[in-house]
Amino acid sequence: MIENKVEFVIIGGVAIIAHGVPYATFDLDFCYARSLENLKKIVAALAPFKPRLRGFPTNLPFTWDERTLQNGTNFTLETDIGDINLLGEVAGVGSYAEVFANSTTLKLFDDDVRVLSLDDLIKAKRAAGRPKDLFVLPQLETLQEVLKKTDEE
Amino acid sequence: MTEKLSKERLRKIEELFRNPPPNSKTAEAQEFGVDLSLLFRWLKLSPQERIEEARNKMIFLDEVKKQGEMARSKK
Numbered sequence: 350m351i352e353n354k355v356e357f358v359i360i361g362g363v364a365i366i367a368h369g370v371p372y373a374t375f376d377l378d379f380c381y382a383r384s385l386e387n388l389k390k391i392v393a394a395l396a397p398f399k400p401r402l403r404g405f406p407t408n409l410p411f412t413w414d415e416r417t418l419q420n421g422t423n424f425t426l427e428t429d430i431g432d433i434n435l436l437g438e439v440a441g442v443g444s445y446a447e448v449f450a451n452s453t454t455l456k457l458f459d460d461d462v463r464v465l466s467l468d469d470l471i472k473a474k475r476a477a478g479r480p481k482d483l484f485v486l487p488q489l490e491t492l493q494e495v496l497k498k499t500d501e502e
Numbered sequence: 503m504t505e506k507l508s509k510e511r512l513r514k515i516e517e518l519f520r521n522p523p524p525n526s527k528t529a530e531a532q533e534f535g536v537d538l539s540l541l542f543r544w545l546k547l548s549p550q551e552r553i554e555e556a557r558n559k560m561i562f563l564d565e566v567k568k569q570g571e572m573a574r575s576k577k
Contacts, residue, residue: 487536
């Protein structure tokens with residue numbers, strides 16, 4: 350995704366982990382820009398890993414191209430390297446532009462990667478409201494509190 | 503936040519975790535059952551180290567699962 354210069358922000362479990370909460374996750378969630386140019390980059394970046402729709406019969410026709418991405422917003426994908434979720438917007442936060450605006454840049458594996466901010470993660474988890482989201486909220490809110498109280502800048 | 507938190511900041515956070523202020527989110531989390539010592543251990547790592555640690559934990563769990571399956575298949 351980075352090599353292909355895709356416009357994305359990491360959200361979900363990996364963002365939770367990166368911010369400092371021990372958390373188990375088995376997929377990678379991205380919020381992505383919906384421009385046609387970006388959709389083409391996503392298609393090129395993930396094509397080598399044979400994306401297909403997760404939870405659908407393998408014989409169901411599925412074409413991995415920008416037209417498919419244009420026809421939807423959120424995609425739960427199974428790939429040769431693991432499960433990847435592409436979200437055009439984040440509940441409780443908004444569109445990619447809003448997600449990006451408040452995102453944090455973290456150095457991950459020698460690259461600067463945009464990650465959903467801690468404040469927006471909390472908003473997203475509150476909005477999602479599932480038991481697994483609510484369960485992690487006390488840890489995220491604790492982090493938010495102690496990081497604000499000890500902010501040295 | 504691209505690097506590890508400073509030692510001074512970690513010291514302040516450790517103090518907050520040891521003595522959560524009344525009615526704070528930290529106190530609520532402790533009451534809820536959050537392991538603040540585990541949270542603190544993760545805060546000492548850089549973002550990349552946290553992801554690597556999570557990945558290692560999942561590999562470990564996968565290995566435990568495989569060993570369990572092998573043990574059961576021998577019975």
